[in-house]
Every structure is written in structure tokens, then in C-alpha cells.
Amino acid sequence: MSESALLPEPPVLAVPERPETATARLLQRDGTEATFEVIPGQSLLDSALDGGVDMEHGCRVGACGACAHAVVEGAERMEPPDELEASSLARYELTGPVRLCCRARSKGPVVLETV
Numbered sequence: 001m002s003e004s005a006l007l008p009e010p011p012v013l014a015v016p017e018r019p020e021t022a023t024a025r026l027l028q029r030d031g032t033e034a035t036f037e038v039i040p041g042q043s044l045l046d047s048a049l050d051g052g053v054d055m056e057h058g059c060r061v062g063a064c065g066a067c068a069h070a071v072v073e074g075a076e077r078m079e080p081p082d083e084l085e086a087s088s089l090a091r092y093e094l095t096g097p098v099r100l101c102c103r104a105r106s107k108g109p110v111v112l113e114t115v
Contacts (some may be wrong), residue, residue, distance in 0.1 A: 003059070022077075035051075068099070069113060070098050071110060073098070077109065081100075
């Protein structure tokens with residue numbers, strides 16, 4: 001029997017897959033536009049900040065309402081608001097397609113507008 005037959009097979013290492021990204025567009029009050037990549041499962045605020053886009057925010061947990069933006073396109077690709085986001089939206093009387101970007105997550109392309 002050869003020596004190589006006694007050695008165990010080397011383990012096969014799985015390469016983690018990079019989550020698919022989607023592009024988000026942010027339409028700002030001054031008429032300018034910014035784009036950033038969104039990774040599913042990451043908040044829109046974190047994605048914007050990671051992408052170098054200065055998005056207004058405060059508490060980063062959904063309590064202050066400073067990161068509220070209207071979803072102009074792609075609302076059907078957004079995860080539904082969690083309990084904290086829904087409570088804050090109601091408290092600040094933010095209705096319609098408005099979401100808190102520190103809590104909101106998208107599963108695909110989205111267009112946001114500063115409110």
C-alpha cells in the first residue's frame with residue numbers, strides 16, 4: 001500500500017457566495033441624485049452610508065424618524081415594516097409609501113425620495 005493511500009482527502013472548502021446586490025437611487029431635495037448598492041438583508045441606511053452616500057439619519061434604530069424617505073419605485077421589493085418601524089411611522093404620522101431607511105430592507109432595485 002502506498003503512503004498516499006493512507007493520507008486523508010483534503011477538506012473541500014466552500015467559498016461563501018456574495019449576496020446579489022441591487023441598485024438604489026436616492027432623489028434628494030436639491031434635485032441631485034445618488035446611487036448605491038443594496039445587499040438584501042442590510043438596511044437601506046447602512047447600504048447608503050457604506051456606499052458613500054450621505055443619507056440624513058439620527059438614532060439608526062427607527063425611533064427618531066430622521067431617515068424617512070418615500071419609496072417612489074420598488075415598494076413591492078421591500079420587506080414589510082417590522083413592529084418598531086410600523087410604530088414609529090404611525091407615531092410621526094408618516095403615511096403612504098414612506099419608510100424609515102434605518103429599518104427598511106429591499107430585495108431588489110428601489111428608488112427613494114427625501115421627504
